[in-house]
Amino acid sequence: MQAILKAPASMSSTVSLTVPATATNAVLAPGDFVGFGFETAFVNDYANDFSNKLMNSVAKRLPETLTIRTGGTSGDMLTYDPGQAAVKVCVSGDCPIGSSAAYILGPAYFDGFASFQDFHLSVQAPLGPTVNLSNTLAYVELALDQVGDRLAAIAIGNEPNLYPAEFGVSYSIEQYVADVELVRANLTDALGLNETIFELLDISDFAETDSTTKFTIINTFERGIDSTDNAKFAATHFYQIKTETSTLAQMQTDLMNHAVIVSNISAGVPQDVAYLAANYPAVQYIFSETGSGLTTPREIQDSFGAALWFVDFQLYSLVSGVARVDGTQRPAANHSLWVPDDSAGDVNPGPQVRAPFYAQPFVADFIGLAPGNVLEIDLASDYLVAYASYNASTGAAEKLALINFIAWADGISTASRGSVSFAVSASGLRDTVRVRRLRAEAGCQAMGYDYAGPEQNITWAGEQWSYSLDGGEGHLVANVNVSEVVDVTDGQFTVQVLDSEAILVDLI
Template sequence: MKIATPSLPSRVLTLYLALSQSHAAATAATAATAATADADAAASATKTLSFPSSQPTNAVPAPPDFVSLGFETAFLDNYANAFSANLVASLAGRMSAAPVLRVGGTSGDRVQFDPALRDANKTCVKGACPDGSDASFVLGPGYFDAFRSFPTARWTFQAPLGDGVYNRTQLLAYVERAWEAAAAGEEDRVDAIALGNEPSMYWKTAKEYREGAARAQAAIVKALGLGDRKIFQVAETIKPAAMSHSPYAAQEVFEAGFDSDATVKTVGEHWYQGTATTFDIEALQADLMNHTAITNRFPGYLKSLDAVQPTAAYTLSETGSTIARGVPLAYASGFGAALWSADFQLAAMSRRVRRVVSSGRPVAKHAPWVPDDSSGGGPAVRALWAASMFVADFVGKDKRRSVLEVPLGGGGEALASAYVMYDDDDDDDGTASSKAADRVALVNLKAWEAASDQDRGSLAFAVPVVKGTDSVKVRRLRADAGAWATGFDEGGAEENVTWAGEQWTYKVDKGKGHYVDGKLEEQTVKVQDGRAVVNVPDTEAVIVYL
């Protein structure tokens, strides 16, 4: 059910939304209490977790800038507004390192520059304009101002390789202007320059890509005076090739010669999870809300990761829930997709992936937010956005940490997952870190929808704690409406999505974030016999602070 917002003067509309939020807060608080109580009573199984109390050698350092966002090249300027800047700043505020924004994609290989285009930032000149994958754009000088709109972020941007036949003048026209605007006088703000996008679509072999990209790379180094600076990103492998290594993936790209190039900083590969063509709750459960479906995708990617590390960092530089034709919004970016995103990001981090980029463009249904009304559906924050805030808070900004996935035995692993973070930071007085476990993320992926006639079940996790701990704090990523909740902007107050009581909207806070009930929400769980039993309702995730 959606709540229709009436056509009202702005001051009245503001009051209307405030009252709606106030009512929603009371309703949500009551519903949350009832849901937790019901879940406690209905918990049908208990997962007893087992993990070392001190950091083991196989724990993976959690990158402080792991959470990342991406914009399709041709639509960067659509995101250059206060709303998007507020969302990025809200993410940056819970990270100890600036988030990296990726500008790239299919359109990025075809863009051209026209200094005479002064009355618009861009114009679509060829292909299925403006949103088709074959669309080509001419950019004006105003386009590059968009790089200046996100002062709390760093950048990776794509050098246009022209589908394999690039124009050196046009290549440098984009790269030089993007470099100047993105760096803004601080060259460290440019994290990497990517050499093309999904090159196997236009260079048949890894050797051809290496040779073609190397020529473009040399021109960029000379034009920007980079010398031997380690700054380039390569591969940007399309998903099928990343999984199968046919015709080639990052591993084969390195074997073709990039492994000996000291200026390659990172590699990127692409990941889109969903393959379903029907979009009911059963498909959502099998396709997205499924830990096994996620982890079964990794073998091909991990071959490349092993091949490029430690020479270069390995990133999943373009990711999304699904790009299936005709997919509903609630499937691609609803709360079920948000839980997929949270689990996917944590699974990737625990497997040594350096960064995961949640990507999009205004028309993309898998995008975490819509920046403007150019696609006819925005501006709006979607349920999916909260997943990145959840992951960022799990990493934390107060200290360095290392992560480990916790194996779950006893069956049902496809519908649940768990991860533990260890303290990996020395104290201020110089004493060594305790290396103790200090937080645990629990994800219950069992799909539930409020419109069903099924009670919302729960899964209990018995979390071990160190001796002397009397209680733990629990914060919840939740939606009372369940898997199909799209968030306040898209679905109204009945489809609210919150993380620890906080939500992000365009209509109420312009992306800054606010607590629905005026304060952070957390639950205290007492410890008994060395364990805290935490009930996680179906279609919910929590962080347990030990």
């Protein structure tokens, strides 16, 4: 294997890549790995045909029912009024479209949970630093009346490590453990729960490992949070961009950068996954809330570069032992996979499909209907990335995902668009391989058809999703290849990947 220079280059180059013959240290891909997520207060905004069509376009590519996580900061600040006619009323905070706002919910709010009939749902039980058991029980009971046997988990609270900042109070791990036990016991008794169903922590920063007083999976479980052995998931949240990012150069450094993804995940995930496997093997580690960023411009957070980031983030999470990654959003969030309606107004126009959505069908197709064992092929590069998937029964290499993170944007980059040619060697190849492309002709700052028109269109394997063109159904685009056939000679083939592009190669 040829080592790659760390710095990105705009010129074309060739890289030699050998697919390992055996899947040593590979991870079996979960059949429901790809997930979605909606902020609690905005579940109803996503309860429409548009959202269901988009999610079903992904779900049909995987063998197991996918999960929608409903939760977030608003889920700990809500109250229920059985006499309120309105779906929700924002009463304080960042009204009317913020996540850190307090909402009063009426009975009609819970009708939204009935919309997602083809999916499992995770429902957040309101917690906060001062537990209101009657309010928590009312919310969960009414939600479960609609969800029924589609329930994936009951998450108790959201980001308890941020309660001091959100609510202006002190809050410790010990209090959180006690509050969780109180809520769990009451929900179990009131609802007759007798299964492993609870999701714990949902902390905002999985990398807080430098002190036993900080909220981490290890610290919290060491204090006995799963003493009744009915936890199903331990969840953390992740947002990639930590600083203000607005230029193409910053986008390359902060977002489209495999080394940064590896560094961020390696800071906490392997330790947590190993701890759970050794001490609580029934508890799965998940990323229940994710996004490219929170404070950067929409043209960065919701760009095609963010779609490429989300592909790599998910696949590196997978090989690190993460059981599910939820792509989460609310109508006003600039990192959204799609905007479900026009409720955010000019703050975030909708309804629209946004660029990061395209990561979901790519990752789903890489995993496929018969999930295999996945490993990363280390290219010693910050900007070129490779993953291989092996048949779970035969051990044969079946798929190869290649990402070229070198940032190129039409109208911004001064050089012409470069590419990298991968000279691939693998055993057991047929006479040809099939190549499918995740591409945007405008490059990494393309925003997709709905937001920016045909000049910034994005396709995966020739397919486009658009509210304005197909209502989220998806359709093939004229003059864009669904796939390409590449000849194999003596167990080798060469494929070209443009700067700011990803491809999926079917090897056998």
